[in-house]
Amino acid sequence: MWINLLIAAVLLVGMLVGLYFLQSHLKGQRIGFSLRGSAHEPKVGSGDDLEQFIAAYRRDKAQGAAATARPAPEAPTPRPAAQPPALAVATIKPKASFLAGPNKLLYLVLRTALPDHQIFPNVRLADAVQIAGQPPTPQARAQLAQARVDFVICNKELAVVALVDITDGNRADDVLKRQIGPQITAAGGRYLRIAPNAIPRPGEARSLVCGA
Numbered sequence: 353m354w355i356n357l358l359i360a361a362v363l364l365v366g367m368l369v370g371l372y373f374l375q376s377h378l379k380g381q382r383i384g385f386s387l388r389g390s391a392h393e394p395k396v397g398s399g400d401d402l403e404q405f406i407a408a409y410r411r412d413k414a415q416g417a418a419a420t421a422r423p424a425p426e427a428p429t430p431r432p433a434a435q436p437p438a439l440a441v442a443t444i445k446p447k448a449s450f451l452a453g454p455n456k457l458l459y460l461v462l463r464t465a466l467p468d469h470q471i472f473p474n475v476r477l478a479d480a481v482q483i484a485g486q487p488p489t490p491q492a493r494a495q496l497a498q499a500r501v502d503f504v505i506c507n508k509e510l511a512v513v514a515l516v517d518i519t520d521g522n523r524a525d526d527v528l529k530r531q532i533g534p535q536i537t538a539a540g541g542r543y544l545r546i547a548p549n550a551i552p553r554p555g556e557a558r559s560l561v562c563g564a
Contacts, residue, residue, distance in 0.1 A: 465554035
């Protein structure tokens with residue numbers, strides 16, 4: 353009987369020891385899994401991911417800074433407009449006197465003699481007369497376009513009443529003026545030719561322009 357009890361006790365102790373080791377082994381496995389999966393230990397590969405993220409962030413920041421520092425493309429410069437050729441003279445300035453010599457003297461005489469009229473010096477003949485037809489030849493048309501009148505005298509309504517030239521008979525347009533003189537007179541106007549050494553006085557000038 354005692355032997356049976358002893359065997360039973362031995363078996364019981366063996367079972368208890370086996371259960372103890374089995375329980376210890378199972379606890380160790382649960383603890384190891386918990387440690388690997390805890391928040392205190394980074395997951396496998398998380399360090400590489402962080403380094404990649406940092407590298408990407410620095411790369412994007414560097415590219416943004418470079419884009420900001422890069423100057424914007426300049427707008428194309430408009431091509432300057434064609435400039436007229438430079439004059440051969442060095443400088444240009446207003447004339448000290450628009451009229452000189454006999455022309456200036458006659459202008460002052462006409463201003464004094466005709467205060468109720470307008471006097472225009474150095475006028476194109478084509479601007480002072482009205483042509484009723486085309487000149488017969490190209491040469492006549494060119495002469496008319498180039499001819500000038502020393503003075504054009506107009507009334508207050510700016511109607512032309514007289515054309516005055518200072519000439520000694522040697523002007524290039526004298527022939528043309530002799531031809532149109534009678535036509536101007538026939539149309540109610542006057543064409544006067546005055547020698548440079550025979551400038552009239554104001555009273556005489558008024559009579560020449562307006563009649564006696």
